Amino acid sequence: MMHSGLAGRLFGAVVVAICAYLILPTLVVVPVSFxxxxxxxxxxxxxxxxxxxxxxxxxxxRNATLTSILVATVSAICATSVGTLAxxxxxxxxxxLARAAIWLLLLPMLVPSIILAVGFYGVLARFGIVxxxxxxxxxxxxxxxxxxxxxxxxxxxxxDWRIVDAARSLGAGPVTAxxxxxxxxxxxxxxxxxxxxxxxxxxxIVVAFFxxxxxSVTLPVQMWNGIRFEISPAVAAASSILLALxxxxxxxxxxxxxxxxxxxxxxxxxxxx
Amino acid sequence: MKLGASIEIQGLKKxxxxxxxxxxxxxxxxxxxxxSLLGSSxxxxxxxxxxxxxxxxxxxxxxxxxxxxxxxxxPEKRALGVVFQxxxxxxxxxxxxxxxxxxxxxxxxxxxxxxxxxEVLDKVGLSALGGRKIGQLSGGQQQRVALARAIVFxxxxxxxxxxxxALDRKLRDQLQTEIKRIQRDLGVTVIYVTHDQExxxxxxxxxxxxxxxxxxxxGTPDEIYEKPGxxxxxxxxxxxxxxxxxxxxxxxxxxQVVCVADLARSFVGRLANDAxxxxxxxxxxxxxxxxxxxxxxxxxxxxxxxxxQRDFMGATIRIAVRCSLxxxxxxxxxxxxxTNCAIxxxxxxxxxxxxxxxxxxx
Amino acid sequence: MPYSRHQGLVTFAxxxxxxxxxxxxxxxxVLDLVGRSFQDPGGPFVLYARLLEVPIYLRVLARTLLxxxxxxxxxxxxxxxxxxxxxxxxxxARAIILVCIxxxxxxxxxxxxxxxxxxLNPQGIVNTxxxxxxxxxxxxxxxxxxxxxxxxxxxxxxxYLILPVYSVxxxxxxxxANAARTLGAGPVRTxxxxYFPLTLPGVMAGLLLVFTISLGxxxxxxxxxxxxxxxxxxxxxxxxxxxxxxxMASALSTTLLAATLLLYxxxxxxxxxxxxxxxxx
Numbered sequence: 001m002m003h004s005g006l007a008g009r010l011f012g013a014v015v016v017a018i019c020a021y022l023i024l025p026t027l028v029v030v031p032v033s034f035x036x037x038x039x040x041x042x043x044x045x046x047x048x049x050x051x052x053x054x055x056x057x058x059x060x061x062r063n064a065t066l067t068s069i070l071v072a073t074v075s076a077i078c079a080t081s082v083g084t085l086a087x088x089x090x091x092x093x094x095x096x097l098a099r100a101a102i103w104l105l106l107l108p109m110l111v112p113s114i115i116l117a118v119g120f121y122g123v124l125a126r127f128g129i130v131x132x133x134x135x136x137x138x139x140x141x142x143x144x145x146x147x148x149x150x151x152x153x154x155x156x157x158x159x160d161w162r163i164v165d166a167a168r169s170l171g172a173g174p175v176t177a178x179x180x181x182x183x184x185x186x187x188x189x190x191x192x193x194x195x196x197x198x199x200x201x202x203x204x205i206v207v208a209f210f211x212x213x214x215x216s217v218t219l220p221v222q223m224w225n226g227i228r229f230e231i232s233p234a235v236a237a238a239s240s241i242l243l244a245l246x247x248x249x250x251x252x253x254x255x256x257x258x259x260x261x262x263x264x265x266x267x268x269x270x271x272x273x
Numbered sequence: 274m275k276l277g278a279s280i281e282i283q284g285l286k287k288x289x290x291x292x293x294x295x296x297x298x299x300x301x302x303x304x305x306x307x308x309s310l311l312g313s314s315x316x317x318x319x320x321x322x323x324x325x326x327x328x329x330x331x332x333x334x335x336x337x338x339x340x341x342x343x344x345x346x347x348p349e350k351r352a353l354g355v356v357f358q359x360x361x362x363x364x365x366x367x368x369x370x371x372x373x374x375x376x377x378x379x380x381x382x383x384x385x386x387x388x389x390x391x392e393v394l395d396k397v398g399l400s401a402l403g404g405r406k407i408g409q410l411s412g413g414q415q416q417r418v419a420l421a422r423a424i425v426f427x428x429x430x431x432x433x434x435x436x437x438x439a440l441d442r443k444l445r446d447q448l449q450t451e452i453k454r455i456q457r458d459l460g461v462t463v464i465y466v467t468h469d470q471e472x473x474x475x476x477x478x479x480x481x482x483x484x485x486x487x488x489x490x491x492g493t494p495d496e497i498y499e500k501p502g503x504x505x506x507x508x509x510x511x512x513x514x515x516x517x518x519x520x521x522x523x524x525x526x527x528x529q530v531v532c533v534a535d536l537a538r539s540f541v542g543r544l545a546n547d548a549x550x551x552x553x554x555x556x557x558x559x560x561x562x563x564x565x566x567x568x569x570x571x572x573x574x575x576x577x578x579x580x581x582q583r584d585f586m587g588a589t590i591r592i593a594v595r596c597s598l599x600x601x602x603x604x605x606x607x608x609x610x611x612t613n614c615a616i617x618x619x620x621x622x623x624x625x626x627x628x629x630x631x632x633x634x635x
Numbered sequence: 636m637p638y639s640r641h642q643g644l645v646t647f648a649x650x651x652x653x654x655x656x657x658x659x660x661x662x663x664x665v666l667d668l669v670g671r672s673f674q675d676p677g678g679p680f681v682l683y684a685r686l687l688e689v690p691i692y693l694r695v696l697a698r699t700l701l702x703x704x705x706x707x708x709x710x711x712x713x714x715x716x717x718x719x720x721x722x723x724x725x726x727x728a729r730a731i732i733l734v735c736i737x738x739x740x741x742x743x744x745x746x747x748x749x750x751x752x753x754x755l756n757p758q759g760i761v762n763t764x765x766x767x768x769x770x771x772x773x774x775x776x777x778x779x780x781x782x783x784x785x786x787x788x789x790x791x792x793x794x795y796l797i798l799p800v801y802s803v804x805x806x807x808x809x810x811x812a813n814a815a816r817t818l819g820a821g822p823v824r825t826x827x828x829x830y831f832p833l834t835l836p837g838v839m840a841g842l843l844l845v846f847t848i849s850l851g852x853x854x855x856x857x858x859x860x861x862x863x864x865x866x867x868x869x870x871x872x873x874x875x876x877x878x879x880x881x882x883m884a885s886a887l888s889t890t891l892l893a894a895t896l897l898l899y900x901x902x903x904x905x906x907x908x909x910x911x912x913x914x915x916x
Contacts, residue, residue: 007822015720018713019735022793025750026739028760032753040753043763082652089649092642103903105653108661110899112851114868115888118875119664122671142660145653203743206853210875223745227752227858236753239746246742250734328813348816361814365832374828375818422818 026243033236040233051237061238064222068202071133071218075140076198082141083148083197084190090149091156109146113206116143121210131213139207144197151196155189188256195249195256202245277305277462278339278429280325285334285344287320294320296486297334304429307456307463309473312483313509318466319434321483325464326432327351339429354423354431354461358438360415362407368394368418369403375426393425396455413444420452424459431456433465437472449475470510474498482506502545504632507557514563514601516556517634518542527626530554535597540574542629551633560591560604562628565614566621573626576601580618594620665892672885682886692870692887699867702784702856703849707796709789710845711838714796718837721797722804740794748858751787752778755859779861787859788849795848796841803837840902847898851891867891 036046055061083105090101108116120139124130163185167177183190205220212221219238226235280302287295295317302308310318323329325336327348336344343351362371369390376386394400397417407415416436423431436452437445453476456463467473473480474494481491482502490502501507504515521529521539532538542556564570578596592603592614601622614620673679686692721732739747754760755778762774777783811833815825831838853868860866865873867887874884 011716011720015716015732018717018793019732021713021790022717022739023735025747025754025787025790026742028750028753029746040756041758082656085649086653089646089653092646092649101650104657107657110895111661111665112848112853112868112891112895114851114853114871115665115668115892116661118871118884118888119668120660121875122668122881123664138656138660142656145657149653199741203745205745220743220745223743223749224854224858227745227749235749239743239749242743242746246738250738250741326813326817328816347821348813349819349821351817352819353817355814355817357810357814359808359810361808361810363811363815363829363833374815374820378819378824426819 029236029239029243032233033240035233035236038232040236051233052241054234055237055241058234060217061219061222061234064217064219067133067212067216068219071136071140071216072198072201075137075144075201076194078137078141079144079148079197079200080190080194083145083193084152086145087149087152087156090153105149106146108143113143113204117207117210120207124211130211131215133216135211136208136216136218139211140201140204143204143207144200147196147200148190148193151193152186152189155186159185192253192256195253199246199249276429276460279304279337280430280462280464281335281337282321282325283335283337285321285324285336286332287317287324287329288332294486295324295331298486298488300481300488300491302462302464304462305460307453307465307476307478309465309467309477309480310483311467311470311473311480311510313468316483317486318468318483322432322434322464322466325430326353326355352426352428354426354428356419356423356431356433356436358435360419362415362418362422364407366407367403368399368405368407368410371407371418372403372422372425375422379426389425390421393421396424396458397421397451412440413448416440416448417451420455424455424461427459428461430462430464433463435467436465437469438467445472452476474510482509501557501630504555504557507559507630512560512602512604514558514560516558516598518554518556518631520552520554528554528631530556530631532598534599538576538597540629541626542574542631543627545630545632547633553634554631555634557630557632558601558624558628560602561589563601563603563622563624565592565603565605566623570623572623574629575621575623577619577621580614580616580620583614583616590614592620594622596622668885669889669892670885671881672889675882682882683890685883686886686890695865695867695870696890698781698864699850702781702788702866703846705785706788706792706849707842707846709785710792710796711842713789714793714841715800715834715838717793718797718800718804721801722807723809736794736797739790744791744854747791748787748855751783751790751859755783755786778859779863781860781864784856784860784866788852788855791852791855792845792849795844799840799844800834800837803834807833839905843898843902847895847902850898851895 031044032040033051034047034049035041035044036048036050037044086101086105090098090105093101116139120135121130124135129135159182164177164181167181168174172180203220204218205224208218208221209224212218217225219242223235223238226232226238280300282298282300285295285298286293298317298321300308310321312318320329324331324334324344325338327343327346327350331344334344335342338351338353363374366374372390372393373386376389381389390403391400394403397420399414399417399421402410402414407418410418419436433452437448440448449472465473465476477494479491479493480497482489482497484505490497490506492500497506498510501510501513504513507513508515517533518530518540519533521531523529523544526543527541528544529539529541532540540556564572566572566575576596576598578594578601580592581595581600582593584591586604588607589604590607592605594601594603603622672682675681717732717736721729721736724732752759756762757774757776759778761777762771765771766774777786807830812825812830815829816822820828851868852866853872856866857869857872860869868891871884871887871891874880874887
């Protein structure tokens with residue numbers, strides 16, 4: 001369909017408006033975080049870093065951040081190892097078994113997190129271990145597995161298996177070939193999966209809301225409390241820091257993707273020389 | 274049956290940013306004429322066609338079809354038949370519903386639709402396939418459906434954008450014949466975009482060769498093949514030998530020229546119109562205009578060389594001869610090849626001065 | 636054959652850690668929860684009978700359905716044009732639109748929720764601007780209610796509609812719409828008869844995703860929805876944390892779980908959801 005003249009411009013304006021609706025709630029936290037006032041006004045008054053200072057010095061915010069980093073790092077490592085292995089297993093399956101495996105591996109993404117949270121809370125409560133970091137780490141690991149499986153599977157499916165065959169024909173055993181050839185070839189996919197796993201845990205609120213006691217409050221739970229009980233600009237400072245983190249992550253993942261594409265193209269370029 | 278409409282295009286222009294894709298093209302097409310826009314990709318041929326169809330808005334210029342100025346009308350108001358390179362058949366409709374689509378839009382009664390669709394499916398040889406889904410058809414059948422859909426509402430003009438581009442050679446030849454037959458039956462005016470010179474030569478009443486957004490030359494297939502307007506066209510339509518030469522002395526339309534590669538050699542050739550004053554020239558000779566002077570034939574020009582390569586092409590044999598000018602390609606009929614032209618044999622080549630066209634060198 | 640048995644063992648070894656974790660952390664607790672819903676002293680279906688008898692439960696279920704339907708429709712109306720623009724835009728515009736979709740998608744949910752409070756609250760951006768322009772004389776009531784939850788939820792869910800629709804649109808031949816135009820169809824008719832029907836698989840997949848995720852969503856309704864109209868996920872939370880009614884919480888959870896899995900199964904059967912997530916088989 002052709003968008004010429006007025007109709008095209010109108011359509012463009014509508015798309016710009018919807019894009020603003022999509023992105024503004026994310027960006028609006030930045031100007032507010034620099035306000036001098038101790039309550040939220042718009043437009044923000046003055047310029048100060050006092051809320052960032054508050055974020056860094058208040059033990060509640062600091063502990064929550066450290067807890068989140070710890071939980072996210074450990075569960076990202078676990079989810080990446082388990083998920084990458086599962087992606088390899090999935091790649092060896094076909095037919096009904098493959099379908100069943102896909103369903104099983106995607107289940108953490110499909111089940112509403114409230115159900116997962118309540119169910120897991122019930123089990124933990126029975127053993128009396130609510131409020132430990134261990135409980136958070138295992139649930140976040142499980143929640144992140146689908147993202148790792150999806151990202152790594154996509155890379156495995158694009159992998160040129162002939163390079164592995166070539167390594168085998170040159171004398172590498174299956175294990176050597178796996179570690180020396182296959183793993184490096186799909187490393188960008190694994191790293192992207194690990195990044196998504198980290199973010200999944202770092203952003204997770206519902207399970208953390210139920211499972212974390214006073215000793216393992218994560219950053220999202222701390223923000224939840226900040227939003228529910230006192231809308232202080234400290235939440236805006238925390239939000240801005242998280243936003244910067246997502247920017248870094250999105251950038252990192254897109255660089256990874258590009259490198260992956262370059263790697264895929266390189267043999268062809270050599271062929272041209 | 275309805276007769277085709279005339280098309281008058283005046284000063285048609287399209288730019289994308291700094292890039293001029295179509296540069297003030299003018300073209301007039303007679304009712305019922307089959308005209309091809311021939312050019313390589315980026316020559317502006319498809320953009321020109323899309324401007325006539327109304328799918329691209331021109332920056333300047335007029336398009337008059339059958340006396341009606343249409344260049345500002347939306348495509349649905351132009352009522353021209355268009356066949357797209359990708360066929361653009363609606364995958365969620367059957368063959369019948371694809372062809373019936375334009376008739377339904379024109380509020381034709383359902384009984385008439387049935388009859389007209391059947392008629393046109395008969396015409397393209399798909400009578401039995403009306404109930405098929407598009408995905409169940411071969412490429413050739415899809416092409417026929419696209420043609421049927423474009424002509425079912427009897428448009429006065431049919432625009433075709435590389436309609437055979439995706440098909441293999443044999444199917445193309447077969448469909449070329451059918452397109453030509455249907456066009457003659459309907460009397461519809463056709464603008465046909467292609468990059469395939471053989472297709473253009475076989476189908477067209479006239480060919481417009483396009484380059485860099487302009488029409489380089491326009492004429493009947495014979496004219497363009499025999500009197501190419503430039504070395505570019507001589508190379509684009511069919512094969513040609515190119516020899517760099519400098520001018521000697523004139524004799525009317527003919528001129529004596531000296532070869533750049535071998536100053537001892539001179540030939541007589543025919544000057545192209547715009548070569549009258551130039552000194553640096555390029556001589557163009559068709560491979561089939563060169564004869565092998567085995568049996569004593571001696572035409573206006575002659576040179577000796579050695580057979581370097583010999584390709585059997587079926588009806589003709591293509592011979593590459595290495596001589597002091599470089600490599601000359603000769604194409605002779607298999608039946609007329611008297612001399613033994615094995616690789617490494619010395620041969621004498623000869624051709625007429627009127628077959629050696631002289632263009633200014635650029 | 637020993638060789639193939641060996642291969643099968645290797646495959647199982649690859650999958651085993653994931654399966655063990657999933658069973659221990661997801662399947663067992665969820666089945667445990669489902670089991671509880673049938674263990675009321677009064678009989679296995681007592682809790683479900685109460686669910687259907689007590690008006691408040693039915694009202695919450697109805698409100699949740701309404702909320703999910705409304706979110707799906709808003710996402711369709713807003714997401715379809717963006718998907719179209721994304722499919723047809725030149726590289727720069729496309730990159731900008733993609734950032735607008737993906738940056739929020741990968742930003743902490745609470746950041747976005749907080750952003751919405753900043754925009755919608757009585758002293759927020761929308762009300763400040765409208766008051767200063769004199770368009771309204773008193774702040775609009777647009778947060779801590781159904782409308783606020785809908786505004787926030789639709790923004791969160793938009794990528795789930797845009798991406799499947801976009802992936803169908805980019806694969807469509809752009810000449811199809813052109814062909815319809817040259818055959819005599821105006822822009823509206825072309826959209827209704829040709830373009831929209833051909834994008835329907837993506838639309839259905841997107842709607843199904845948005846609807847299903849909205850059914851069990853907790854955070855946005857809990858914060859932006861205020862205390863007035865509870866939705867299903869909040870009711871489950873309320874039963875667990877406040878009224879300590881584990882039986883009812885498990886019955887409500889089981890209902891939500893059954894609806895969710897059923898919808899995903901329909902989606903997998905008819906719309907190949909696996910392909911949307913990039914797992915082609």
